[in-house]
Amino acid sequence: MSEEYKREHVFGIDYGTSDFKYGPIALGETPEVVENRGYFVDKDSLMSKLMDVRREVVVGKELPLFLESRKSLAERMVYPMRNGVIEKDDWRAWRVVEELTKYALNSFAPTNEEFDGFYLVASISMVAPRYMYEKLFEIFKKMNYEKTLVKAATIIPQPLAVAIAHKIPTCVVVESGHGNSQICPISMYPIRDAVLALNRGGSSANILMAEILKDAGYGDLAKEESLVRRVKEELGLLPRDLDSAIDYAKANPEKVHARLKIPGTRIVVDLGEHSWTRFLVGEYVFDPNHEIFQSYFTRGMPKPSDIKIGDTFFYGMMDMAEAIIESVEKCPIELQPHLYSKILLSGGNFSWKVPEGLKGVAVTSDLKLTSMLHEKGIENVEVKITEEPRFSVWRGCIVYGYAVPVDYEWNWNRMEGWLYLA
């Protein structure tokens, strides 16, 4: 198989904790995105039989068409990569991964006879254990039962994909997705011993946003996760300094007043006098230790806890700057200044907007982290948000697939190369 064939048929998949980004090299800079979830249809129901619904799991853009009651949503909807790791025997999660992978590859498989499968580059969490690699390869192999979809496959950790996309061999990649955040120093290869994970991501901010909505009188809406996420993305702010931002908001209520109309519905969310709480949403992701969050914890909002998944410990309450410092300090001293001088922020959880009129009070993620690191005495810091942070992993997959030669076969010791499946 020639390099030229591979170049035309590289296919990237980023198994994010919330979104599933996928597409061939032909898509240029922007992948397709669907939510990383699957819905198990009640096949025994009369309606399913009447409507001739044959599928066990529904994924992709048409998923909302199959949803039933809110109660069944909780029972039947599966988000397989919620924390980046799937338990070995969680068959429902693996089933969703299989269905999503097939959906992605089938969507773009060329119809011409020349097509002999994609060169698939998949990216998963840095903390994913080896059995996840094995299981994924098994799934990719299964893809070829009906027709050849995967010629060869390889799997890379998400932070490495980000570093590859930016061609920065020495850096710290902070990848913050929906379920968690991974801090990974890289010096040519990821320094696995120094990887640190936080049990906080976009979903933590969603939980807080839901509490804020309840306080503002939208308790009914707070149960709809996708709506809460939307409100967070549109109204949530990241303060430079939380105390000063709250003071500013209380002194200038009209400037921070937040109102959002949900298109296609009659729903309007108006935070009114609670608009100052917009600043809490961003702060919570970066540092949940401010005393103001105690009132939410006291009222029952779950505190991000320390948990162990597989061999990895996920810290709940450690602030993000502290986590970066702890991770970097596990690396050789000589390397540390180089790591601080290139910190790359990737993942949708770093896309905080700064509205016109709130500049200086609200900031972007890079400025927030720079200031947090300065406060902790780290100098010569350069923090950069990746271009289109949501897509940088997928872009890295494409660049990696392009660069790895066709004859470089998968090696389980180095965890790199192509595993031929067809």
Next chain:
Amino acid sequence: MNDPINKLRLVCKLRGRAEVRDEELLSNFLSENWKVNGRIAELDGSTVKLLSLNPSRDEFMLTLNLKKPEHLENLVKSIARECWYIDIYYNFRGDEARRVAETLRIGFEERGVFELRLSGARLKVSAYPSFKALTVSYRVGWAEVSKNIVLKVHKKLCGAPKSSILSKMMGWRR
């Protein structure tokens, strides 16, 4: 002509191995009017970025964000002498994809791969209508570059659409 024109990707197959460091590659190839800064070069708002060099260092991939079509020609002419060939990839999305499909007179109802000729170039067109995406690629060597085929193809693909009867009647102009 639409502004900005489009994002393109170029894959350049070198005659030999690149003996310089990645960061020096662009300055080696581009003409002096490009302002080169490591992996990125800029000319009057157009930017070119070195995305990757393959491990055998005889092929590299560039992404372009063009402001003027002439910059593409300038770039390709600068590089072509050192290359066996250059593959040029266009990625169109949304309405642009539909417009280009119309320009090329290919159906945009079903997924498919089409081959056709345009201004002396053999185009390969991949259509993904359900994602409103269309990829057009073609290969040029020095012979095609010297005949200005790159600019001609580019103008046909990215030029403003011909006016419809209705727009002529109503006097709409872009």
